[in-house]
Amino acid sequence: MKKIIGTAFILAGMMMSAHTAEACGKVSIADMNWSSATLIANVDMFILKNGYGCDAELIPGDTMPTGTSMVEKGKPDIAPEFWSNSFGAALQKAVAEKRLRIAGDSLSDGGEEGFWVPEYMVKADPSLATLEGIKKNVKLFKHPEDPSVSAFMTCPAGWGCQINNANLYRALKLKEAGFELLDPGSAAGLSGAIAKAYERKEAWFGYYWAPTPVLGKYKMVKVDFGSGIDEAHFKACITKADCADPKPTMYPPSPVNTMTTEAFATKEPEVFKYLGKRSYKNAQMNGLLAWMEENQADGDVVMEYFLKNNEATWTPWVPADVAAKVKAALAKL
Amino acid sequence: MSDASWLTDFPQMDRADLLTIRKTLDGAYREFSRSYGDLIESVFDPLLVFLVWFEKFLLASPWWAIIIALSALAFSATRSWKLCIGVVISFSLIGYFGMWDNTMRTMSIILVCTFLSIALGIPIGIAMARSNRVQSFVTPILDVMQTMPAFVYLIPVVMLLGIGKVPGVIAVIIYAIPPVIRLTNLGIRLVDEDVLEAATAYGANASQRLWGVQLPLAMPTIMAGINQTIMMALAMVVIASMIGVKGLGQPVLKSITNQYFTLGLLNGLAIVALAIIFDRVSQAYAVRSQRHLKGGHNA
Numbered sequence: 163m164k165k166i167i168g169t170a171f172i173l174a175g176m177m178m179s180a181h182t183a184e185a186c187g188k189v190s191i192a193d194m195n196w197s198s199a200t201l202i203a204n205v206d207m208f209i210l211k212n213g214y215g216c217d218a219e220l221i222p223g224d225t226m227p228t229g230t231s232m233v234e235k236g237k238p239d240i241a242p243e244f245w246s247n248s249f250g251a252a253l254q255k256a257v258a259e260k261r262l263r264i265a266g267d268s269l270s271d272g273g274e275e276g277f278w279v280p281e282y283m284v285k286a287d288p289s290l291a292t293l294e295g296i297k298k299n300v301k302l303f304k305h306p307e308d309p310s311v312s313a314f315m316t317c318p319a320g321w322g323c324q325i326n327n328a329n330l331y332r333a334l335k336l337k338e339a340g341f342e343l344l345d346p347g348s349a350a351g352l353s354g355a356i357a358k359a360y361e362r363k364e365a366w367f368g369y370y371w372a373p374t375p376v377l378g379k380y381k382m383v384k385v386d387f388g389s390g391i392d393e394a395h396f397k398a399c400i401t402k403a404d405c406a407d408p409k410p411t412m413y414p415p416s417p418v419n420t421m422t423t424e425a426f427a428t429k430e431p432e433v434f435k436y437l438g439k440r441s442y443k444n445a446q447m448n449g450l451l452a453w454m455e456e457n458q459a460d461g462d463v464v465m466e467y468f469l470k471n472n473e474a475t476w477t478p479w480v481p482a483d484v485a486a487k488v489k490a491a492l493a494k495l
Numbered sequence: 496m497s498d499a500s501w502l503t504d505f506p507q508m509d510r511a512d513l514l515t516i517r518k519t520l521d522g523a524y525r526e527f528s529r530s531y532g533d534l535i536e537s538v539f540d541p542l543l544v545f546l547v548w549f550e551k552f553l554l555a556s557p558w559w560a561i562i563i564a565l566s567a568l569a570f571s572a573t574r575s576w577k578l579c580i581g582v583v584i585s586f587s588l589i590g591y592f593g594m595w596d597n598t599m600r601t602m603s604i605i606l607v608c609t610f611l612s613i614a615l616g617i618p619i620g621i622a623m624a625r626s627n628r629v630q631s632f633v634t635p636i637l638d639v640m641q642t643m644p645a646f647v648y649l650i651p652v653v654m655l656l657g658i659g660k661v662p663g664v665i666a667v668i669i670y671a672i673p674p675v676i677r678l679t680n681l682g683i684r685l686v687d688e689d690v691l692e693a694a695t696a697y698g699a700n701a702s703q704r705l706w707g708v709q710l711p712l713a714m715p716t717i718m719a720g721i722n723q724t725i726m727m728a729l730a731m732v733v734i735a736s737m738i739g740v741k742g743l744g745q746p747v748l749k750s751i752t753n754q755y756f757t758l759g760l761l762n763g764l765a766i767v768a769l770a771i772i773f774d775r776v777s778q779a780y781a782v783r784s785q786r787h788l789k790g791g792h793n794a
Contacts, residue, residue: 354653
């Protein structure tokens, strides 16, 4: 008798797992190696797991390797925060070839790129918020290895923005002003350099982007080129390595998308619909990043914090029954 | 859930306490870097000036002069025409494929790192060989230096000294110095007791024993250590370029992010070529300088 009951339980268990597998199945979510992407990935995983019954797992990633793997191998299924410009032409090709599908915007305002100076410098001399002022005070921004020139810190080697910055460097005549391009080597090198300058209240002038924990923690001012945004020229020339005649333009807002593989989008229309609705405002993201930084929180901790404190934000992303399931799971945490 | 779970889950430190520790230590480090950063930076200034000068010197020297100097060096160390021709060919190829400037940058930083590693490592190795207490103290430190992931200490160093050559040199030395220390220690410890006793019997004092007996007899082992140090320094080139050190590492990083396999391979091969030349020259030099010790039959 016991045996039969046991078997029945096992069978029931198998049926249940078979049922959930049918509902959604295995889903892999790219957990990019920066804070906002980790937050979004963890929230997605929790909602997919508890709301849609998916067997969701996180896979560590980064824009280039994850994007390439999604295009070539169809894995992972979801890239929750994908800075499309950094993937460049390869993305349009993959979408056209029906390998990837863009679900929606992860950050509805888009990413904010630009050239920045620390806020304390602008407070001391308000003219430093404009490019004219920076060119006039070129001597402030000493190159660490060659005091006779000044340094503009650009993007790490190989990033798409390195090309943009090199073109803007020409367009804005920074070379003539006495600036040299300084390559920080890696994202960690770039943020380390900002932290060093900020802690010692030194001069710093370079490229960065938001929303990021670095700009949440260290207040910086975006330098105004006085040119406005010329998006057509930016796309047609500034982003190209062989741009013959670059003209000054500010960075247009950079699309930050939620991306899935085409196979996943057709197989899981319900989840895809959620991913399409799910998007964060920059102001909210900055607040969350600041909270993360302050508490040195990992993805799962900030996920819990976000879901518990921002119900009004995330409940509209999902149908009511899913929201109820997620809330129930949340109560058990 | 957390009541009875200590049997299955490890009784973990409270998250809040751990957080306090993490925040306190981070805050303390920030405070330290704020108050002593400039001082420490000025300590390293002479090194930076030298590094910048040496790199500019190598970059400004005409390419043929460098090839001639390197092959002359190779020949004087090895007396082998084959290696000499190898140097000329590999450097010509490096130049032809447009990697000359980056190779010079990498060479300048690696030469400085190797020199500093030897200058610091051999005395530490000698101290270790002379005292068991020093040995038991230094060995675990060397283990940490060789295994700790570089970025764990690199980013704090960047906060202290900024990006660029000096943190790069520090990172390379931390990773590359252990072999020369370990093998100096080992080489001296392996010198035969009887030989030392004989030297003492002839009235040699401690420093005469060290310079006249122990170091010469340990030289093959020490050279093996130096060799490993050079190899490991070159292997760190890419990591160093992640904190803004110019050289062959940067194109490698660039090709990794953009999947330019050929570019990556070419620059990787240039690093390999440097490594092989350094290796053969230093090894041949060690063999030649030891030849008189082995007697005629080995020559």
